[in-house]
Amino acid sequence: xxxxxxxxxxxxxxxxxxxxxxxxxxxxxxxxxxxxxxxxxxxxxxxxxxxxxxxxxxxxxxxxxxxxxxxxxxxxxxxxxxxxxxxxxxxxxxxxxxxxxxxxxxxxxxxxxxxxxxxxxxxxxxxxxxxxxxxxxxxxxxxxxxxxxxxxxxxxxxxxxxxxxxxxxxxxxxxxxxxxx
Amino acid sequence: xxxxxxxxxxxxxxxxxxxxxxxxxxxxxxxxxxxxxxxxxxxxxxxxxxxxxxxxxxxxxxxxxxxxxxxxxxxxxxxxxxxxxxxxxxxxxxxxxxxxxxxxxxxxxxxxxxxxxxxxxxxxxxxxxxxxxxxxxxxxxxxxxxxxxxxxxxxxxxxxxxxxxxxxxxxxxxxxxxxxxxxxxxxxxxxxxxxxxxxxxxxxxxxxxxxxxxxxxxxxxxxxxxxxxxxxxxxxxxxxxxxxxxxxxxxxxxxxxxxxxxxxxxxxxxxxxxxxxxxxxxxxxxxxxxxxxxxxxxxxxxxxxxxxxxxxxxxxxxxxxxxxxxxxxx
Numbered sequence: 001x002x003x004x005x006x007x008x009x010x011x012x013x014x015x016x017x018x019x020x021x022x023x024x025x026x027x028x029x030x031x032x033x034x035x036x037x038x039x040x041x042x043x044x045x046x047x048x049x050x051x052x053x054x055x056x057x058x059x060x061x062x063x064x065x066x067x068x069x070x071x072x073x074x075x076x077x078x079x080x081x082x083x084x085x086x087x088x089x090x091x092x093x094x095x096x097x098x099x100x101x102x103x104x105x106x107x108x109x110x111x112x113x114x115x116x117x118x119x120x121x122x123x124x125x126x127x128x129x130x131x132x133x134x135x136x137x138x139x140x141x142x143x144x145x146x147x148x149x150x151x152x153x154x155x156x157x158x159x160x161x162x163x164x165x166x167x168x169x170x171x172x173x174x175x176x177x178x179x180x181x
Numbered sequence: 182x183x184x185x186x187x188x189x190x191x192x193x194x195x196x197x198x199x200x201x202x203x204x205x206x207x208x209x210x211x212x213x214x215x216x217x218x219x220x221x222x223x224x225x226x227x228x229x230x231x232x233x234x235x236x237x238x239x240x241x242x243x244x245x246x247x248x249x250x251x252x253x254x255x256x257x258x259x260x261x262x263x264x265x266x267x268x269x270x271x272x273x274x275x276x277x278x279x280x281x282x283x284x285x286x287x288x289x290x291x292x293x294x295x296x297x298x299x300x301x302x303x304x305x306x307x308x309x310x311x312x313x314x315x316x317x318x319x320x321x322x323x324x325x326x327x328x329x330x331x332x333x334x335x336x337x338x339x340x341x342x343x344x345x346x347x348x349x350x351x352x353x354x355x356x357x358x359x360x361x362x363x364x365x366x367x368x369x370x371x372x373x374x375x376x377x378x379x380x381x382x383x384x385x386x387x388x389x390x391x392x393x394x395x396x397x398x399x400x401x402x403x404x405x406x407x408x409x410x411x412x413x414x415x416x417x418x419x420x421x422x423x424x425x426x427x428x429x430x431x432x433x434x435x436x437x438x439x440x441x442x443x444x445x446x447x448x449x450x451x452x453x454x455x456x457x458x459x460x461x462x463x464x465x466x467x468x469x470x471x472x473x474x475x476x477x478x479x480x481x482x483x484x485x486x487x488x489x490x491x492x493x494x495x496x497x498x499x500x501x502x503x504x505x506x507x508x509x510x511x
Contacts, residue, residue: 001202001203001204001205001239001242001255001256001257001258001272002204002205002206002207002242002251002253002255002256002271003201003204003205003206003219003255003256050192051192051257052190052191052192053190053191053192053201053202053257054202054257054258054259055190055202055203055227055290055292055300056202056238056258056259056272056275057259057260057276057288057290057300057302058259058290058300059259060259060260060261060262062257062426085261085262085426087261096226096294098226131197133189133191133226135226137292137293137298139298140261141261142301143299143300143301143302144292144293144298144299144300145292145300146190146226146227146292146293147190147191148189148190148191148199148223148226149191150191150192150193150199156194156197
C-alpha cells in the first residue's frame with residue numbers, strides 16, 4: 001500500500017524542469033493537509049465517523065468508528081461502528097481488547113449479512129489512564145484483516161522515543177536503532 | 182524502514198506506533214524526496230516483519246517510485262474492489278513483484294492471535310469475476326505471468342524506459358503494455374493473450390487505451406479513458422462516481438488530455454454541483470501540479486511548456502454516483 005501523500009491545499013509543483021506558477025490560494029495562508037483528515041460519511045448520523053485503516057489485500061470490509069464520549073478509567077464508553085462493503089456470505093466481525101481495555105462482548109465472531117452495512121455499538125472499559133486499543137477483526141472470502149481503534153484516557157502522551165545512534169554494521173550498512181516505547 | 186513492536190493498524194501518531202498499516206511513504210521535500218517503508222509489528226494483532234511477501238510488495242512500491250514512475254494516489258484498497266487505474270497498476274505491480282522476487286506464486290499476510298489468520302492470495306490468476314484495467318489482481322496476474330513466461334528483463338526495461346516513465350498517459354496497464362511491446366516485440370503475443378484474458382484491450386500502440394471497451398460497470402463515466410479538452414475551446418464535461426467507493430476507486434477520477442502549442446500559463450477551472458469539491462492534478466510525464474482547495478469550483482494556473490498533458494479530476498467530497506464537472510482550460 002502507498003500512504004496517501006501529504007498535499008498542500010494549494011498548488012504544489014514538482015520540479016521536473018517545468019517552471020510554475022501562480023498561487024492564488026496563498027492569500028488564505030497555508031492550510032492543514034486535507035489528505036490527513038479522514039473522509040466523513042454522507043449521512044448526518046455518520047458524519048463524524050472516522051475511516052479505520054484498511055490492509056491491502058485484506059478482507060475488503062470498510063470499518064468506520066466514532067467515540068461519542070470522552071473515555072474515563074473504569075467507565076464504559078460506547079464505540080459506534082459502521083461496517084461497509086460486506087459482500088461475502090462468510091463475512092464476520094470479531095472484537096478484542098488490547099492491554100488495559102475490557103469489552104462487553106465475547107471473542108466469538110459475529111456473522112455479517114452480505115449486501116448490507118452493519119451498525120454496531122461495542123462498550124469498552126479502559127482500566128487506566130493512557131492509550132489502549134479496540135481491535136476489530138473482519139473476515140470475508142476467507143481473508144482476515146484487523147483495524148485498531150485507539151481509546152485515549154487523559155492527555156495523549158506527546159513525548160517521542162529517544163533517538164538512537166547511527167551505527168555501522170559489519171558489512172558497511174548504517175543502522176539507526178530507535179528504542180521501543 | 183520503520184518497524185516497532187508497537188506499530189499497529191490505527192490512525193494517529195506514527196511516533197506512537199499508529200502507522201495505519203504497512204505502507205510505502207513518499208515525502209516530497211524542498212531538496213529531495215524521502216522514501217520510507219513503515220511495517221506493522223503488533224503481536225497477536227498484525228505483524229508483518231515475517232511476512233516476506235508484504236515486505237517485498239512495499240519494496241516494489243519503492244522500486245517503482247525510485248526507478249520508474251508511479252502516479253498512484255495511494256490510500257485504502259483491496260483486491261475485491263474496482264480501483265483507479267493508477268492504483269490498480271501500482272498495487273498489482275507490488276503484488277506481482279513480491280512473487281517475482283521471492284519466486285513464489287502466492288502472497289501471504291498473517292494477522293490475529295498467534296499470527297494464525299490472514300491472507301493467502303494467488304498471484305498467478307486474476308479475479309474470479311469482473312477483471313479489467315481497474316483490478317489490481319488483473320494487473321498482478323498479467324505481470325506475474327509475463328515474468329514467468331517472458332522473463333524479468335523486459336519488464337524492468339519497460340518500467341525504467343522513457344516511454345513509460347516519461348509518457349503522457351498516467352501510469353497504468355495500457356501505457357505499460359504499449360511500452361512493453363516496444364521493448365520486447367517478440368513477447369507481444371504473450372502479452373496480448375494475458376491482457377485479453379483479463380478483459381483488457383490488447384490493441385497495439387495504444388498507451389491511452391483509446392480502444393478499451395471494458396468500462397468496469399461505469400459505461401458513461403469510465404470510457405473513453407481520456408476525454409479530449411482544448412485550450413480556449415470551451416467547456417468539456419467530465420463525470421466521476423462513488424458507485425465503487427470513495428477517494429481512489431474505479432470512477433473516482435476522470436481524465437482529460439489536451440495539447441499546448443506553445444509555452445505559457447494555463448488556467449484550469451473545474452466547476453461542480455452543490456456538495457461537490459473538485460480537485461485536480463496536471464500530468465506531463467509525471468505530476469506537474471495539483472490544486473485541492475475547498476469548494477465547488479477549483480481554479481489553478483500552471484505554467485506549461487508546449488506539449489501534450491493530462492488533467493485528472495476527482496471529487497474530494499465523493500458526493501454522488503454521478504457528479505459531473507464543467508472544465509475549461511485557458
